[in-house]
Amino acid sequence: MAVGSAHGLETGAGARAADDALVRDDAKLLIVFCSQSHDLHGLLAEIRRRAPGVPLIGCTTAGEIAATGPSETSVVVTAIGGDGFAAETAAATGASRDLRNAGARVARCLPVRDDLPHKVLVLLSDGLAGDQQELVRGAYGVLGAAVPLVGGCAGDDLRMTQTHQLHGDQVLTDSVVAAGIASNAPFGIGVRHGWRRVGEPMLVTASAANRVYTLDDLPALDVYLKHLGIDLSAGSDHRTLARLALTHPFGLGRPSGEDEVRWISGGDFVERSLSCMAEVPQGALVWIMEGDATSVLEATESACGDSLAALGGKAPLGVIAFDCIARRGVLGDAGIRTEIDRLTAVTAGAPVAGFYTYGEIARTRGLRGFHNQTLVVLSVG
Structure with a gap:
């Protein structure tokens, strides 16, 4: 090689x-x-x-x-x-x-x-x-x-x-x-991956394939931003969301003990949903993750x-x-x-x-x- x-x-x-x-x-x-x-x-x-x-x-x-x-x-x-x-x-x-x-x-x-x-x-x-x-x-x-x-x-x-x-x-x-x-x-x-859980888990209460509609029965985008202490409700700031998502992915709990990480690739600022790069199943527990150097x-x-x-x-x-x-x-x-x-x-x-x-x-x-x-x-x- x-x-x-x-x-x-x-x-x-x-x-x-x-x-x-x-x-x-x-x-x-x-x-x-x-x-x-x-x-x-x-x-x-x-x-x-x-x-x-x-x-x-x-x-x-x-x-x-x-x-x-x-x-x-x-x-x-x-x-x-x-x-x-x-x-x-x-x-x-x-x-x-x-x-x-x-x-x-x-x-x-x-x-x-x-x-x-x-x-x-x-x-x-x-x-x-x-x-x-x-x-x-x-x-x-x-x-x-x-x-x-x-x-x-x-x-x-x-x-x-x-x-x-x-x-x-x-x-x-x-x-x-x-x-x-x-x-x-x-x-x-x-x-x-090197990421770790932050805060309390959230229940995926509505999702389809790689789109998450609600967490804990509330709009997924709003719950995600609230957990991060960010207010984007006044506008559709996709660029800010993309920057946040790079360093704050979702973690899905798995029986193996190591969380499976999901990159949040975008959001719909009208329906207040989140899209990920792969499936986030309904009924799953997810955490916001963070890491450092x-x-x-x-x-x-x-x-x-x-x-x-x-x-x-x-x-x-x-x-x-x-x-x-x-x-x-x-x-x-x-x-x-x-x-x-x-x-x-x-x-x-x-x-x-x-x-x-x-x-x-x-x-x-x-x-x-x-x-x-x-x-x-x-x-x-």
């Missing part, structure tokens, strides 16, 4: 990043993360000219991650190859019409190779397309419990209007792209440790991080540099790639596998 990155939006950035990643001539898969501000068709064409026959997936981001540091105007290209890997890719368009079916369609790209027993499905989705847990359910329905799922939701630099996915030589939107990877060595996945960085080290432990003592070929943009909001500019430094330190110099997401995918056991405001680390053995 090798990673190349290039900063800036000028012509040639894709070619430079691809050249740095293609250190060998036997690449089996390219994964591309890039800023929405690029000329996406031109960028993809540059990369494809460097590796015309190699399967490729990718997406736009809310920031890119490489060992050199975080960026908001770069492209990061990861190449995975060698005799120990096989990879196939797939794309499902029109995902918002049926996310579960989209997940099922792309899950079928997993290579069938008895000589490569370790497998993982990497999913990159349009996080604005609806309840992303449906995507996980669809993929799980095809692959079952034996194949882990990992990935993240594409971003658009927090504009929250339209994200893009890359597949082969296509620039897509409202889509899911996937890479099924088979290997002769294990993969490791770590998942941690210390708790978030501790979660970073724990996620890396869990991911590497699954390799059984083998040094990783590389690491891919799917890091929620909300965690970046907590850490600040200095903190995200520290986080990436810790990632590279823990991985002992192995290549690091990733992006800041609108939601994270990690299913290693059980049916649930969509996360918000969480760090997911994939170690390639």
Whole structure:
């Protein structure tokens, strides 16, 4: 595994990043993360000219991650190859019409190779397309419990209007792209968030899919703002709500003891409801969550440790991080540099790639596998 990155939006950035990643001539898969501000068709064409026959997936981001540091105007290209890997890719368009079916369609790209027993499905989705847990359910329905799922939701630099996915030589939107990877060595996945509960729980008294209408039988938006001590009743300040939600998500209590985090992606200032990036079931207890730099960085080290432990003592070929943009909001500019430094330190110099997401995918056991405001680390053995 090798990673190349290039900063800036000028012509040639894709070619430079691809050249740095293609250190060998036997690449089996390219994964591309890039800023929405690029000329996406031109960028993809540059990369494809460097590796015309190699399967490729990718997406736009809310920031890119490489060992050199975080960026908001770069492209990061990861190449995975060698005799120990096989990879196939797939794309499902029109995902918002049926996310579960989209997940099922792309899950079928997993290579069938008895000589490569370790497998993982990497999913990159349009996080604005609806309840992303449906995507996980669809993929799980095809692959079952034996194949882990990992990935993240594409971003658009927090504009929250339209994200893009890359597949082969296509620039897509409202889509899911996937890479099924088979290997002769294990993969490791770590998942941690670093958030904690604040205040008293609230009962979800009316909800449908990823929209919450009432909490404790009162309008959800009003209850949420009251818990935070904020008054937005005089106007529809979507920007203020978005800033609050980045650092004050919902936490859903789970039997496992670790809360499942839900990013509040918006609100309806007429009906006073809240929308989240995934399902918040009626009858659930939810808390407002908060975190700080210390708790978030501790979660970073724990996620890396869990991911590497699954390799059984083998040094990783590389690491891919799917890091929620909300965690970046907590850490600040200095903190995200520290986080990436810790990632590279823990991985002992192995290549690091990733992006800041609108939601994270990690299913290693059980049916649930969509996360918000969480760090997911994939170690390639």
